[in-house]
Amino acid sequence: MDLEERLGILAENAKYDVSCASSGSRREGRDGIGNAASCGICHSWTSDGRCVSLLKILLTNACIYDCSYCINRRSNDVPRAALTPEEVAELTIGFYRRNYIEGLFLSTGVVRGPDHTMELLIRAARLLRETHRFNGYIHLKLVPGADPLLVEQAGRYADRVSMNIELPTRESLKLLAPDKNRDAIVGPMRTVSGLITRSREERRVSRKAPLFAPAGQSTQLIVGATPESDLQIIRLAEGFYNRLAMKRVYYSAFIPVGDSRHLPALPGPPLLREHRLYQADWLLRYYGFAAHEVLDEARPDLDLAVDPKCGWALRHLHLFPVEVNRAAYEVLLRVPGIGVRSAKRIVRARRQQHLSFDDLAKLGVVLKRARFFLTARGKRLETLDLGESVLRALLTAPAPRPKARQLSLFDGVGGDESVSVLTGEL
């Protein structure tokens, strides 16, 4: 098989890994080629609207495991292909020099054993860093069950390392991925988390101390393949963020890529649920929310009709409205429709002036939802105290769109009655 064909196969099977981030690492292009921009750069977007920033590819799609959700499972009858670490490095450099990508995301099926596979991944990364003197972004997948020493080595070459937890609970994992076990996944995560902390401390003492995964670690789990509630998922994510200093948890709406009797038949991937989970995830990471505020045992699943922050606000109407000129930054962040950027702009602008709703609109604060939860200069936009049910109806109402219609040349010439009613010229 020629390289192009293999590239096609290996890209096709790598695309279910969601992570595309190229951010969080800053490296200047001193000698060798490339640098890493801390804000991350997207280079293109595919027809499903996902961004392309890294060359996301598998070293091989052959695998000794048989996980039923995975397209590369042993029992699946698909064409198999492999790239050598040398080929991966050459492709990465060729694409990088043409500015197609920010770097490499290298994952793989497991061949022979975890250690052997991990060594192959490390070899590709080392080739890039040492032979090609590549300073761009590298994301390496860790193989569950690989030796901790190999994990440590991987982090020396990569900006980010990740291992997918795949399913939220031990039971689901056992059901769908009988060859993997949870401890073999969480164990290395702990190792990585410890190594990252240690490296940060060492770098504080000496700038020359070696880097270890400067862009942190991430993980991914599948949503909708197993019966877990959103509460379980969000709690798991919160644990990752708080205890393992995880950078990102990715959620991937389940897309049937096989017909196992353990897998549910869904009409389509639960994209809206995935979207709501991401919103809840953002609340945990940027908005100072705790998992138990977003969801609790009484309502274990996210409301698909309104976003999680709206949902929270509707349950806590007694806290609103808040005065935009006085509320603390943390309180502003909890107002539906106000994001980090808007809250910062409000805090900055109100040092100089007393803000009105007009000013808010000029600052670029979107008032569609926020208007129900704010006062400005003591005034509300909505004069009535609306109850929860009315508010919910207003918030979920589809945005009114003016209906497009073909205008007639002679319309309105003879005096439109509705106009005359308004103007009084009857």
Place this chain on the structure above:
Amino acid sequence: MTSYLYDGTFAGLLTVLALVREGGEETTSIGTAPPAQAGLFAATVRVEADAEDAERLLDEIGRRMSPATAAHLYHAFLSETEGAEMLLHHYLRLGWQEGRCLDSLLSHPSVLPVHRLAHRVRFEAHRLKGFVRFREVREGFYYAPLEPDYRVLTLMAPHFADRFHDQDWVIHDVRRNRAIVHGARRKGWEEVALELTGSPVTGGREEWFQSLWRRYFDRLAIAERHNPRLQQGKVPLKYRRYLVEF
């Protein structure tokens, strides 16, 4: 009542802004060409760019207001929007009164439009850092054409000079006939006038990488998540002409 003309460079504009700050006369317009409809009593003054004046003004803006103010000025200037010069004039005039607070007056009618323009320029510059596609036209020489809305080349140059410092490359603004030329050995870049007389010839190796990239890109989309509207929001059609994968 005076209309000022300058040469279209940032230094030229700064010279005008320094001049109108000192003179008491009311400024009616600043532009590169005489206004289409000159006022009956307006005088027209042609100002020569003075690098020293410009430098001094920028320096003072940095001290009295903030370095961010100077950046806003430059970025909004790069938008080449009609009337931007007068907006900057009003912005700066407010700045002499307000000092450090200037850029916190986010909803002020003299500040908001300048911030908006500057933001749009910066956003395009950032977006194009991803959309530049180099073609290897000769062994080790890379060429990338672009048609940006704003004059963003100088904002993008440092990024690429750092990233591909061992590479000879040209980023060409086809619409304005300007280009950033970077030489690997001279270790630096400069903005020059550049007109394309023929289409660049690419070799077999370049074609090979392009077809690899296209193959890769096509295989990456997940059919079940098809969402071309989202894609078009992220990659507007106006940029697709020079993107290898579209």
